[in-house]
Amino acid sequence: MKEGALQILYRTYEDREELEPDERELLEKAWEATDHAYAPFSEFKVGCAISLVDGEIVLGNNQENRAYPSGLCAERTAMFFIGAQGRGADIRKLAVRARSLKNPVTRPVMPCGACRQVMLEYEEMAEAHFVILMQGETGSILRMESVKGTLLPFPFDLDL
Numbered sequence: 433m434k435e436g437a438l439q440i441l442y443r444t445y446e447d448r449e450e451l452e453p454d455e456r457e458l459l460e461k462a463w464e465a466t467d468h469a470y471a472p473f474s475e476f477k478v479g480c481a482i483s484l485v486d487g488e489i490v491l492g493n494n495q496e497n498r499a500y501p502s503g504l505c506a507e508r509t510a511m512f513f514i515g516a517q518g519r520g521a522d523i524r525k526l527a528v529r530a531r532s533l534k535n536p537v538t539r540p541v542m543p544c545g546a547c548r549q550v551m552l553e554y555e556e557m558a559e560a561h562f563v564i565l566m567q568g569e570t571g572s573i574l575r576m577e578s579v580k581g582t583l584l585p586f587p588f589d590l591d592l
């Protein structure tokens with residue numbers, strides 16, 4: 433028997449002014465993106481903003497459907513839009529934020545497992561760091577420098 437342990441690196445910021453201006457802007461855009469979320473069922477509106485290698489910012493939000501599994505998370509809506517244009521390898525930074533119509537969201541939004549797997553594969557495609565910024569409506573900002581070994585330490589891999 434062997435036992436293992438992982439060290440996961442992350443940063444938390446209480447003050448957005450401590451972030452680089454491009455990351456502050458990305459968090460602001462992710463907030464704006466919650467406006468167009470379609471979330472009548474969960475009433476949990478998620479917004480995502482992704483910056484590409486050339487500085488372009490692409491927005492996404494969760495899109496629900498009355499046939500529940502047909503909906504999609506904000507992060508994948510944005511990433512697949514970019515991927516569909518052949519620009520998946522251009523992704524460099526992703527910010528995600530959320531607000532709930534039921535309770536204030538005061539903790540960072542943690543992307544679901546499926547979105548983490550998708551992030552990981554675009555990170556591999558890019559061969560560059562994929563920075564993730566997470567925040568609620570208010571409260572601290574969580575920042576990770578990459579997906580591999582941090583947000584998704586044990587990814588699914590076809591290469592078994």
Ligand code: THU
Binds near residue numbers: 471474495543
């Ligand atoms: N959701 C996202 O958009 N991103 C996540 O990472 C987690 C969950 C959405 C899916 C659904 O529309 C709502 O949040 C509640 O689960």
